[in-house]
Amino acid sequence: xxxxxxxxxxxxxxxxxxxxxxxxxxxxxxxxxxxxxxxxxxxxxxxxxxxxxxxxxxxxxxxxxxxxxxxxxxxxxxxxxxxxxxxxxxxxxxxxxxxxxxxxxxxxxxxxxxxxxxxxxxxxxxxxxxxxxxxxxxxxxxxxxxxxxxxxxxxxxxxxxxxxxxxxxxxxx
Numbered sequence: 001x002x003x004x005x006x007x008x009x010x011x012x013x014x015x016x017x018x019x020x021x022x023x024x025x026x027x028x029x030x031x032x033x034x035x036x037x038x039x040x041x042x043x044x045x046x047x048x049x050x051x052x053x054x055x056x057x058x059x060x061x062x063x064x065x066x067x068x069x070x071x072x073x074x075x076x077x078x079x080x081x082x083x084x085x086x087x088x089x090x091x092x093x094x095x096x097x098x099x100x101x102x103x104x105x106x107x108x109x110x111x112x113x114x115x116x117x118x119x120x121x122x123x124x125x126x127x128x129x130x131x132x133x134x135x136x137x138x139x140x141x142x143x144x145x146x147x148x149x150x151x152x153x154x155x156x157x158x159x160x161x162x163x164x165x166x167x168x169x170x171x172x173x
Contacts, residue, residue, distance in 0.1 A: 002059040002097060004104045007044060007066060011056050014063035016040040021090050027123035027155050028087070030148045044068070052082065053108035057097055064089045067101040069109050072118050080115040080172050086132070098132040106136070110165040115172060117162050122148060124156035138162040 007015065020034035035043070047054045047068045054068035065088035072081040084105055088097045106117055119138055121129045130140075138160040146154035 002057040002064060002100065004055055004057050004100055007054045007056045007068075009041065011063050011066070012041045012044060013037055015044070015056065015066045018063070018066060018087050018089050022087055025090075027148075027150055028121065028126055028129055030122050030150060030155070032150060046070070051112050052114075053105055053112060055101065055104055055108065057088070057101055062089075064092045065097045065101055067105045069105060069114065069117065080113065081118055082109055082114045082116070083118045083120055084109075086129070093128060098128065099135055102132055102136045106162070106164050113172065115163065115165060115167055117164055119158075119160040121158040121160065122155060124158050126158070130158055130160070133160045133162075136162065 016035070016037045019029070019040065023029050023031045023034040044054050047070050050071065052069050052071075055066065056063050057065035065086070067084065067086040069082035069084045072078050072083045084102065086098050086101050086105070088101070109117060117138070119129070119133045121133070124143055139162070140158060140160050142159040144157040144159070147157055148155040
């Protein structure tokens with residue numbers, strides 16, 4: 001059973017490798033050139049500086065997945081809505097790791113004051129990501145058709161959302 005824990009600086013190389021695979025071979029990310037370790041470290045530091053979670057899944061000493069959330073938009077009114085990101089190692093798909101990461105990410109995001117998680121899923125054919133979000137209680141709220149161009153084809157973005165904690169039932173403090 002993998003251990004889900006806060007990420008550390010020494011995890012960044014493994015995080016970078018996992019993400020690079022998805023950039024180069026998948027449609028979940030609309031990046032086309034994988035960022036290097038320095039850039040990934042800076043992205044991680046940015047998330048953590050905002051008091052938001054950035055977690056990893058570790059199995060027998062190996063980082064096999066990571067997840068984080070970041071503010072959905074930078075304007076103040078969005079300060080209770082965060083976009084989640086989840087990536088697992090290429091050989092770890094279909095093992096329930098994404099759901100473990102998403103469940104823990106939601107719990108930590110709630111403790112950080114997030115009231116809504118938003119999934120912006122690259123590619124409407126991305127059954128794995130759509131499925132893990134649906135299984136975690138997210139509902140689909142829309143599709144932006146053909147808004148990304150990668151691998152010589154147009155790709156959609158699927159939008160999903162989930163209220164966490166008190167959601168919109170009370171005013172935030």
